[in-house]
Amino acid sequence: VHRLAYTDVEAEARRLLLDWAYARGYTAALDDIGNMFIRRPGGDAAAAPVLSGSHMDSQPKGGKYDGIYGVLAAFEVLEALDDAGIRTKRPIEVAVWAAEEGGSRYLQGCMGSQVYVDPGKLESMQRNVDAQGVSVADAVRAFRAKLPDLPKRALNAPVSHFIEGHIEQGPILQATGNTIGVVTGIQGARYFQVDVVGDAAHAGTTPPSQRKDAVKAAAAMITALHQMMQDDSDVVRFTIGHLDVTPNAMAVVPGQVGFTIDFRHPDEAFLTRMGDLFQAVCDEHAGPCSVKVTQVRRGALIKFEGLVPDTIHDASTRLGYRTMRIMSGAGHDARYLAGVCPTGMIFVPCDKGISHNEVEAATPADLAAGARVLAEVLVALAQS
């Protein structure tokens, strides 16, 4: 699936979903950042709706479950309630959050959900541009033109609860034989840039005693950092995924190395304590080079607690699915909704934990189980 945010391909996918929605008599609306809502009315028209959904955009050459599963599972629930003749007090809405996939068409992720809960971010998000220089403002304008039947919806309209179904994008459910993950939160993250500075020199002539070899120093730092982050409990997520060498020539002692650290953990205190040691560990292994560790960004830990995850857990166990509580390693739109309403997520297994990849896979039985649990939860919350 190659369905980048606000593209014709995403508009076609939205249109297909709208066709199904209109066939059921549901109404739909689009807001200023391109979020779409499909509404099944409740008995109390004044009550704030329960929202469920995720996103329809994908990473470049991504998988066919990430995001879209949560949208289709929620839509399937609406149809199932119709078929079963179940009325709810609150309206239930399928939410399609816009432009969730960061580092894709746009660098920024979760633009739709962020702007929905904080309309003050709209203008800055509208100024983001893609690689062709197309701003979000222009992309949304063109996108809306392809969906002219949709009335405008206000940002930040009240929501009673939000539940997001999603593939786990990690291997834990499959490895432990669980079908349903009750997501307890989204782990905190700290992102760092490490810059190692030595001296470029001739590889054939410069004696060891006179070298300031930035790759040698960086390798020692990376090895020491990985040793420090060794974790037999398998919880730490510590990744050095990007590394650049200057001048990067075989016959030149490397003068500079830059590398990133992506460090995530469910315990904020651990993130703080360990992350604050990175500069000292790098200094210790810098040899004749110098090194500077800079925190680029910190993402706070988000917890999903109380009614929503408890309702998910009860429904899943009552239906007989093997169920576990699980922290999300990846970010999701639910991170932002959690700031404005009781929120939870339902994870289903994905094969080997592989995601953002064409081989992303999930079984029909597991996907159906997630939708089944979601139906129970939406009904319970929509009656509240």
Place this chain on the structure above:
Amino acid sequence: VHRLAYTDVEAEARRLLLDWAYARGYTAALDDIGNMFIRRPGGDAAAAPVLSGSHMDSQPKGGKYDGIYGVLAAFEVLEALDDAGIRTKRPIEVAVWAAEEGGSRYLQGCMGSQVYVDPGKLESMQRNVDAQGVSVADAVRAFRAKLPDLPKRALNAPVSHFIEGHIEQGPILQATGNTIGVVTGIQGARYFQVDVVGDAAHAGTTPPSQRKDAVKAAAAMITALHQMMQDDSDVVRFTIGHLDVTPNAMAVVPGQVGFTIDFRHPDEAFLTRMGDLFQAVCDEHAGPCSVKVTQVRRGALIKFEGLVPDTIHDASTRLGYRTMRIMSGAGHDARYLAGVCPTGMIFVPCDKGISHNEVEAATPADLAAGARVLAEVLVALAQS
């Protein structure tokens, strides 16, 4: 200096040197690969000439001493012999070897000296192309058109001796307070490509136990290799200068790393013994990844022994210069001439050992000392 091989800029430099040569009544010739020879006749016209020189091409944005110093020092000797009224038995020729700088306009280095000593290489060298697709054959044709006054000279004409003056391109003479380096040879070298293969995975979700992190593995290998190559005698030249990560994204566990090894040493047995251990050391630190070490190229150790270096040493000490024997870390045209005649090199200090760089520097006094020694050596050999 930005004087790439066979360019108009190099043709202009050759023309300037030719003007000076004609003013002294010397003759000149050009061979099929673009080497140029300026001849001061000797008493015995049938005797093979003593050659001295180096190259006039430079690295991109290179220094103003590398190569050209050896050419101008040799030319200065011819003029000094005229001025002093000294006749020699053998002719003395200034040799300007073509296209010495590899990894520059052409990837291949020392094309002129290689073809001179082995004309069988001419056709394959002529097929080399630069980044614009210009073959060496076409470049030499255009180059010759700018020097139409030069008669053609045969490749592989007999040479009695070859002496190359050059800046050290390393820091040893300066660091030890020596003025003249009597080069004992060009160290051997082995070049390797190391490919580490793991699995790309989501940095936020993949537990440590399920990762195959190619950067983590490569860092452990690099650290272990550097530890193994630790050398308190300061002789080993071990460099990991080029490293590429795939996909090289902050939030992705890196799936592949490729890096190079540039390993040089004056002892062939050491090169063999240690280089043959690289695969085992990398295997030992591969963790869950796999690794393949491939030797890309091996350059044999070249020794300069006997008459030429001994004559250099005697002349330098007799003139009162602080003199040391020194192995060349870098390759030079003398490597190839050594295959066909007694050969030696004279090194003079360059500041901090920096070369292939605009800040490359040498003092007038040191450069003059090298030329002074060269004069003594050329006279001695040309009388033999």
